[in-house]
Amino acid sequence: MTFTDLDEGWSELGRSLLGRKAITSDWMPSFAAVPRSAFLPEVMWPHDMDTGTTATVDRSEDAAGWSAYADADVPIVTQWDDGASDEPGGVPTSSASMPSVVFRMLADLDVHEGHRVLEIGTGTGWNAGLLAHRLGHASVVSIEIDPVVAAEARMRLARAELPVVVLTRDGAEGDGQGAPYDRIIATAGVRKIPPAWIDQTRLGGLIVAPWGTHYGNQDAIVRLEVGGGGASASGSFTRPAEFMKLRSQRLPFAGHHAYAPDGVGAAERSTTPVTADELLGHDDQFAVSTFAVGLRVRDCHHRAAVKRDGARPVWFYGLADNSWACVLFRDGQPESQVWQAGPRKLWDEVNAALEWWREAGRPSHGRFGLTVTTEGAQRAWLDDPADSWEI
Structure with missing residues (x-):
């Protein structure tokens, strides 16, 4: 594929993502065929990473501005306060992640033909659509806890002729009926890897998720391989990130x-x-x-x-x-x-x-790792999984 296969708006973003090595060439066909803009709502709230502010963009009032944000490498809030508010200023509870973050996580997932993938956190449906284009829609199942968000994602996926099954439930439960999966990817931050995810991933399969502690809102992408006879999963962090948290694992802070x-x-x-x-x-x-x-x-x-x-x-x-x-x-x-x-x-x-x-030499995110078990234990480590501590 060459950039001439992309429309003018997407070619600029494509060049940027490739130049920053945020996307690999094997994902370019899906990038071109499944535009992010097809999965965004008419009213959205792009987030300015430099100022930490959001702006309301209504497609009916500013079509050019809406398209520019849709084709930019910025995160976009699509829901506030679990749907209770239509105005910025509350808590963002659903979003479209930055394309660079999306494709780096997909690279971590390392999918191949024949793989079955479970996605936790459907959101707009774009990530599920990209996976469905790559693997076939029958090989992807997505879970979304919010019934309104789930319904909108189903509609967009169907309109794109990528009718992924979208289940409405708590993503921490996973999908036992469809297990085992070759890959599980979460697009919501977690503070505990749910044991169900390990149970539902085949031996040698991968779990990719934004993980962090309640110390702060920060996450880091962890890439876990299921081993230990299917009773545990372990792996290193790849890079920092920040995601909206799984609803059942939000910060229990009394104020x-x-x-x-x-x-x-x-x-x-x-x-x-x-x-x-x-x-x-x-x-x-x-x-x-x-x-x-x-x-x-x-x-x-x-x-x-x-x-x-x-x-x-x-x-x-x-x-x-x-x-x-x-x-x-x-x-x-x-x-x-x-x-x-x-x-x-x-x-x-x-x-x-x-x-x-x-x-310890001020180690970077990539030197830390995590080991989790189906019994719910979590242990962090630096460089060596054998030298870990409970968290």
Whole structure:
């Protein structure tokens, strides 16, 4: 296939994806035959990665702008607050991922002719459509928990003559009736790999999913191979990402006032030389330090406030008890004030995890891995699966 096989709008995106090695040549026929634009709603909310903002784009009012966003490498929100709102500003709960993310994950999935694939999180249906074009629609089953989103995806897939079976259920359950599958791919972030996914993947098959901890919203794509006689799956992370979370695994956070309603007055005080850049990774959305700390500090969630007047507090909350900590970073100060309260010393745990990561040579996402079992155990590791710890 050459770029002359693509229409003008898609050829520009195709050149960009190929130039960045975000798509492999074997996916180009599906890329050309199954345009993302055919799977997007009339009203959508493209996300600006630089500013973190979204804009409402209505095709009936701005057809050119709508088409430009549809053919751009940007994520697009397609639902807010589980469908309860039609306006931005709430919680985004369904989306069309960036094409570069979509095709990198499909490359990780390593599908071949004859493979059967289970997709978790149908969304717009575009990812299922790409797989169906490559493998045949009878070889792909997709699961979507939201009945409205599922119905719209079925309609778009049928219109594209790719009538994939779309099941309406919690994706954590998988599809036992259709198992075993050669591949399972999730397009929703998870905090636990559901045991059903391992059970429903054949021995030697692959599970590709965005995985992370409740420490933050960040995910990393994990590529697990099922082994251990079908009782476990293990593999490395490939790259950072961020996805909307599986509904049954969303953050169980009671809110700040459940921890420190009266402020920091009665907490234990100390100071730290750790800087905001060391902790937050220069505000990088995909900071490796943040991912590493999440792997080492269990049952903890953190939130960094916006800097105001040179001051920026970062809060830490225990998810299994009422422990909390706060570090207040101030511009120009060599040390920062720390407050801690509750059964756990959360800042001490976070600081120890940061020190461990630094002493390990500041390893990247790709050096970390995950091993999971059908009994629900999860263990993380650095370089060697034999040297793992429970998470």
